[in-house]
Amino acid sequence: MTFKKWIKSLIFFEILMGMKETMKHFLNYRPITLEYPHVKKSLPDNYRGMLGLLRYDDGTEKCVGCDLCEAACPSRVIRVVSAEVPGEPTKRYAKDYDMDMTRCLFCGLCVQACPVDALGMSQEFEWAVYDKRHLQLNKQQLLAIGDRAFPEREKRLEFQHPNVAYFNVSFKDIPEKEC
Ligand code: SF4
Ligand code: SF4
Structure with a gap:
């Protein structure tokens, strides 16, 4: 052991350095407590809060009842019951859509799995x-x-x-096959 190391161990150098940091924060103390719920912290844009289902600008539900979110969810939170849109056999929608939020991990996998961005995580x-x-x-x-x-x-x-419009039309709009 060198003389310098011996002196450091004698005066408990590491403990002194730790105490120095503690005292620095103690003397510069500024309260960071917010008076919640009167004052609320601003959340980051990518905060993962409660899930919600989205609509298009004309009020139509985005969800097409494909079940991909249900398959992607690791906690079995989601239950989708899919059905045909009445009178439009090529289109489907979620007749029932339930979430048991007591099980949700807020992992966001369901949002990523949705092909039509019908799910969003609110704040x-x-x-x-x-x-x-x-x-x-x-x-x-x-x-x-x-x-x-x-x-x-x-x-x-x-x-x-426009390409989606071609594939997403009801039967009556599809041209007849030539015989
Ligand atoms: S955020 Fe994760 S755990 Fe919650 S419903 Fe979506 S996939 Fe399931
Ligand atoms: S993945 Fe999207 S479109 Fe499919 S059932 Fe879930 S929310 Fe609806």
């Missing part, structure tokens, strides 16, 4: 409830969250991408 986090059955949300509740959190809505997919 809502004040969802403490006395009865956890209130966290089992149905389609109307999820649409209401989407309406609140995402007031800016996209145009319908067929108006954004």
Whole structure:
């Protein structure tokens, strides 16, 4: 052991350095407590809060009932019951769409899996409830969250991408096969 190391161990140098940092923060103390709920912290843009279902600008639900979100969810939060759009056999929608938010990990995999961006993560986090059955949300509740959190809505997919319009038309618009 060198003389310098011996002196350092004698005066407990590492402990002194640690105490120096502690005292620095102690003397420069500034309260960071917010008076919640009167004052709320601003959240980052990519904050993952309560999930919501989105609509197009004409009010149509974006969800096409494809079940991909249900398949992607690692916690089995989502239950989708898909059905044909009445009178349009090539189109489907979610007849029922439920989420058991007591199980959600807020991982965002369902949002990534959705092919039509029908799901979004809002910045809502004040969802403490006395009865956890209130966290089992149905389609109307999820649409209401989407309406609140995402007031800016996209145009319908067929108006954004003309190619999609061709594949997404009902049977009556498909040209007949030549015999
Ligand atoms: S955020 Fe994750 S855990 Fe929650 S519903 Fe979506 S996929 Fe499931
Ligand atoms: S939310 Fe998206 S992934 Fe889930 S069923 Fe609807 S369209 Fe499919």
